[in-house]
Amino acid sequence: MSIKTSTMAHARNRQLQNTLNDLIRQARENEKKQELYETLGFEIIGAGSPKALLDLLLTETIVRCQLDEAVLCLIDRHRDIKRLFFNHNDEIRVLYENRLVILDCVKDTRFADSLTHTPLLGAGPLKNFHWMASGFKTSNPFKSAAYLPLLRDNSIIGALFLLSHDSNRFPKDAGTLFLKKLSIMAAVAVENCLNQQRVKEISYQDVLTQVYNRRYFDLRFKDEIERSLRLQDDLVCMFLDIDFFKKINDTYGHQAGDRTLIHIANLIKDHLRACDIVARYGGEEFVAALPATTLQQALEIAERLRETVQSTAHDFETESFHVTISIGMTHFKSLDSLQHQGRPDSEQIATLMLDYADKALYQAKSDGRNQVVVYDPDIVIS
Template sequence: MDESVYDKNRELQRKLDHFIKQARANEKKQELYETFGFEIIGASTPKQLRDLLLSQSIVRFQLLDMVLCLVDHHKDADRLFFEHDEEARLGCANKLLILDVNNDAEIIQSFIVNPMLGTEALQKYHWMINGLKSSNQVKSAAFLPLLRSNQVIGAMMLLSQDPHRYQKGIGTFFLQKLSAMTAVAIENCLNQQRIKEISYQDALTQTYNRRYFDLRLKDEIARCIRWNDDLICMFLDVDHFKKINDSHGHQTGDSVLRHMVNLIKEQVRSCDIVARYGGEEFVVALPSTALHAAHEIAERLRKAICSSAIILYDKQLNISVSIGMASLRDLPVVLQQDADFICTTLLERADKALYEAKEGGRNQVVVYTNPIL
């Protein structure tokens, strides 16, 4: 055989082997992206989605790090993603950025609608990685806009130490597919959570209902036991509420309850759980709170309610509340009991303290104490 023909055949074989290798690599890459895409679309809670996007993606795609930036069109993204979980919020610091539609309008307008790869993405959107500990190690990046119904809902920044990992025009199809599936996943997951929360809300006061409180209380108790923290359960009851309804009507009574909820929320933290437990009775769980600190909160709340009059039809209506409190740490052999027992006992004790406050003249705070045998 002619040597030149042999060399040409060998070169063609090398090219063919290269194309086959590249095709197989692309198949694996496509399978990886599609598998991950279906997982995030199937995420049932914002917490699960958050873990997939901010942790699992780094492992799956062998990244140095990644940043997710969301435009908070509904002003609830932070609450939905963290559900009052301060530990998770700290763990995701600088990795989940939430933009306000008004305050961050200029930043949002800078988002392009097509992926941007390489050093150009780093230069244009460097502010997205400024807070990361690994920012100095980043050599290449992929900026992926998140779009739904022609509206920007956020962006992702995939980061690598490899300067050749993300290059202009290379692998754009896979990344566009990933960004599209991520945008769908975020929208679907948050909307599902919003619908779920409606079933957990008290329609009148827009605070949580008893069903949600009982579920959350178990989780918070388990967490506090795990970290050796205290948890305070606080029952609040509007004094002489029946007289208010009888004298001024149920609409006035409803206004009183809404007014009280607003004052409660002003005095407690975002991680505390406020719920309407029934009628004019409300319950608040204060996780990771010492009893003396909770007592100060309860006194501030009681005074705020007393000093804040409600104006109805040019008339001033003053109300007061009685408050009963119980501490998780006061439960005997708490670590040996199941969650249902702990929840039931804690609520019973707070309710007994509330009864003492009302029997003792109302408009006061009472802490449950173990009876002397």
């Protein structure tokens, strides 16, 4: 063999070896990526809370998959997704308000009907589903996207929309097995998470009136106190009690009493906001927490509610009767000494506020009922 032939053979061998090394390196990188993606998928399936699921789908997915943005779109057939995901938590809502698109099953049918069963990659999805990314204000436009339908029992519950500024990030004709797995895992995780929250809500509801129970209120009230401490917002706590409720049971029977409780609970909910917390605290007594509400605003709400209850007739069989309520309240900013402690105890504040509101309610009862009383430290309970 000539020197020239030997040199050419050596060069070809070196080129083949380099090509093989590149293929091996690429295979190892793909293997690592696949392992990373598989881990993400299993973490999504195992998410233990709405926040954990949103963190994984809308934050971790961006980091691990080298994306620029991600959007989760869900069809709200039961009109409860926002409540179940955010649970009145403003921090989660603000963090993900642009990345979580919730479609009303009646008002947003045009958008819901546009969601297809088939995954789409490339620039096309950006045109078809531009409304999903409308919450992002950026001078650098997205150039490719992956639209992944979320399917359960062959029915669309939403979509995952992955966005990139790189036009080559999602080639139109690429078939990525991981993306298909991700859409399946995300659909299962979303459905499981929402159903778990629904079950949890049932355990926190009063069976008769369908407002929250005392257990839930005690948990949420401390959360709202922590929020008030952090943001220096006011927070109002009020106790509401049906006057002479025993007389209703004795005169018309317990069925009439139950119906009265349900009706009063509905009136309370009607007069308060969705972010307010209403619970049956026991017997004929209800409790409410009104976050980011001044005492004056709460007084106006309480008076309107009291007047509505007083003027509403309750019909039972052939009888008609009226009831009244007494309301006692206090507010967070009246606890100046506790607010300025180095590390104020939310449980101590909760106990005090409930005690003060209860004392104000007792005063309202003592002064003749059918009235609203704000806690005054000079109130003396005999």
